[in-house]
Amino acid sequence: xxxxxxxxxxxxxxxxxxxxxxxxxxxxxxxxxxxxxxxxxxxxxxxxxxxxxxxxxxxxxxxxxxxxxxxxxxxxxxxxxxxxxxxxxxxxxxxxxxxxxxxxxxxxxxxxxxxxxxxxxxxxxxxxxxxxxxxxxxxxxxxxxxxxxxxxxxxxxxxxxxxxxxxxxxxxxxxxxxxxxxxxxxxxxxxxxxxxxxxxxxxxxxxxxxxxxxxxxxxx
Ligand code: E4P
Numbered sequence: 001x002x003x004x005x006x007x008x009x010x011x012x013x014x015x016x017x018x019x020x021x022x023x024x025x026x027x028x029x030x031x032x033x034x035x036x037x038x039x040x041x042x043x044x045x046x047x048x049x050x051x052x053x054x055x056x057x058x059x060x061x062x063x064x065x066x067x068x069x070x071x072x073x074x075x076x077x078x079x080x081x082x083x084x085x086x087x088x089x090x091x092x093x094x095x096x097x098x099x100x101x102x103x104x105x106x107x108x109x110x111x112x113x114x115x116x117x118x119x120x121x122x123x124x125x126x127x128x129x130x131x132x133x134x135x136x137x138x139x140x141x142x143x144x145x146x147x148x149x150x151x152x153x154x155x156x157x158x159x160x161x162x163x164x165x166x167x168x169x170x171x172x173x174x175x176x177x178x179x180x181x182x183x184x185x186x187x188x189x190x191x192x193x194x195x196x197x198x199x200x201x202x203x204x205x206x207x208x209x210x211x212x213x214x215x216x217x218x219x220x
Pocket of ligand 1: 006026027028030058112132134136168169170188
């Protein structure tokens with residue numbers, strides 16, 4: 001299973017690559033705004049961190065685009081910056097239509113803002129490299145999400161699509177594990193979510209106990 005970092009903070013991405021061996025990055029307009037840097041500047045900095053590797057970096061087109069031609073035009077411009085870039089397109093009619101148009105020019109797409117298996121199926125049919133169901137947003141809305149992930153994975157396998165299921169807007173360790181058990185290919189989450197998930201309070205408690213015993217025991 002692959003882990004992507006959902007962030008546009010260069011220091012976080014560097015840490016995730018070097019210390020956690022992460023496989024890619026997902027950005028969105030919120031992450032870019034939080035970085036405090038202009039869009040093109042920050043995505044170029046992220047591209048530099050992934051240069052020479054096969055790590056996928058998802059970058060999102062202007063969310064104001066309401067037609068596929070504008071999405072394709074910007075997608076091609078962004079993809080020319082780095083071979084690591086995967087173009088994030090919204091789950092709208094125009095977004096779906098832009099997927100094959102980018103693909104025929106060798107540019108990969110990540111269908112974002114997906115909230116149902118039917119949207120994911122359409123993304124797969126159109127040739128998306130990644131499809132991103134947003135589970136955190138659905139759960140905030142009181143919706144159950146594990147069965148949706150299972151359905152998307154089953155549909156993908158039933159028809160032999162090569163789209164990877166990228167579970168997004170993940171808020172905690174339980175959701176990471178649920179996505180893995182449901183057969184998702186990738187999880188993307190924020191830095192703090194992974195940091196918390198890789199820790200457990202008992203690990204620190206246990207370490208302190210063992211240090212105490214260690215200190216009371218001769219080595220030889
Ligand atoms: C995924 O690709 C998205 O960037 C992300 O998961 C969106 O969710 P969030 O910004 O609410 O965390």
